[in-house]
Amino acid sequence: MSHAEYLIPESELSTRWQKCRAMLRETAPEAGGLLAFSRVNIYYLSGTLGMGVFWLPLEGEPVLFCRKGLERAGIESAVRRKVAFKSYGQLEALAAEAGSPLPETLAVETGGLTMQLGELLRAKLKGKRFVPGDMALGLARSFKSEWELGIMRRCGALHHECLHELLPTVIRPGMSEREISHRIWEVFYSRGHMGVMRMGSFGEEIFLGHVSAGESGNYSSAFNGPLGVQGEHPAIPYMGSAGNVWRMGQPLACDVGFSLEGYATDKTQVYWAGTDASIPDAVRSAHSFCMDVQAWLAESMVPGALPSQLYAGCLEMATKAGMAEGFMGIGDNQVPFVGHGIGLTIDGYPVIAKGFDRPLEVGMVLALEPKQGVPGVGMVGVENTFEVTPQGAACITGDRFEMVCVE
Incomplete structure (x- = not known):
């Protein structure tokens, strides 16, 4: 197979997003969307083994935030909105600019962050409430x-x-x-x-x-x-x-x-x-x-x-x-x-x-x-x-x- 034949089709990604959203509504109904951090879950949701954050709102277009590898993501991922970032402190403004603002309550992949990075996320996204989103991801992937x-x-x-x-x-x-x-x-x-x-x-x-x-x-x-x-x-x-x-x-x-x-x-x-x-x-x-x-x-x-x-x-x-x-x-x-x-x-x-x-x-x-x-x-x-x-x-x-x- 050529490299292009390995790429995950947009229709497949869309199906995965709908699975995650359905599971999120069931397991974390208060959340307005999901932030994924581990490379495996970023790959599952975007089609590229990215370094960064994937934002999946309950409604609207997902956003792939790339700390590194934005050009590669452009080649491999069918996600339409891809944005470079350097700090968690930029996420809220960048999400709003991309047309998918962060809600007050966010589900997060807690297993994809160390405690150090989790505390950093809280510090950078002040005023946001975080709930676990791991079950929604696990169920969707099952x-x-x-x-x-x-x-x-x-x-x-x-x-x-x-x-x-x-x-x-x-x-x-x-x-x-x-x-x-x-x-x-x-x-x-x-x-x-x-x-x-x-x-x-x-x-x-x-x-x-x-x-x-x-x-x-x-x-x-x-x-x-x-x-x-x-x-x-x-x-x-x-x-x-x-x-x-x-x-x-x-x-x-x-x-x-x-x-x-x-x-x-x-x-x-x-x-x-x-x-x-x-x-x-x-x-x-x-x-x-x-x-x-x-x-x-x-x-x-x-x-x-x-x-x-x-x-x-x-x-x-x-x-x-x-x-x-x-x-x-x-x-x-x-x-x-x-x-x-x-x-x-x-x-x-x-x-x-x-x-x-x-x-x-x-x-x-x-x-x-x-x-x-x-x-x-x-x-x-x-x-x-x-x-x-x-x-x-x-x-x-x-x-x-x-x-x-x-x-």
């Missing part, structure tokens, strides 16, 4: 358009090809986690992975994902996910360790994302070092249980289903199967969710967890990741990305979920 779904479906197909078809041909027992990680990068880049994946939660980072051989899958992790990993270094606890070698009779869990045109899919593929006959019954049963949970979730994720109830159903399955202790992690690695929204960031809305009581809707995309820690062995299980349809959730990252044996 409803994927056909334009977005097209990208994510292509991303998911490439993701499956890489992990299920290509990677098993270039890895083998005896390799270190780091060597395997580099092989993953090679096959990913050969199929168009764009290199960058993003996290929305403050302070979270991601680099490729987690590549964990054997008991490394249960290694204590500070990342908000069930799969343990020792990682490259205490300063970079991601990807895989040069000191951990994948040995015969061990699982290898690769929880790695694929990125295409700004969007990501999430997938975990587990490999077994040895023949299928050499897989211990406890390991086989644990992996089979995770596939059963994923299948139940996919069937149950119809429009109107509540994420909190789906999560409760998964816990009930784990208890009945005798898998509760290692379900979604061992010890302090255990996490209180089994899935999460995904799109421009790996961690999106909604989450399959307690407290998420807003019904699922057609067009939402979630990564489902039931995993099971096996003491003394490592972690097995699955993760795939699913699109909510009227009939249930359809997997966009392949249709083969068993462990892949590599000898």
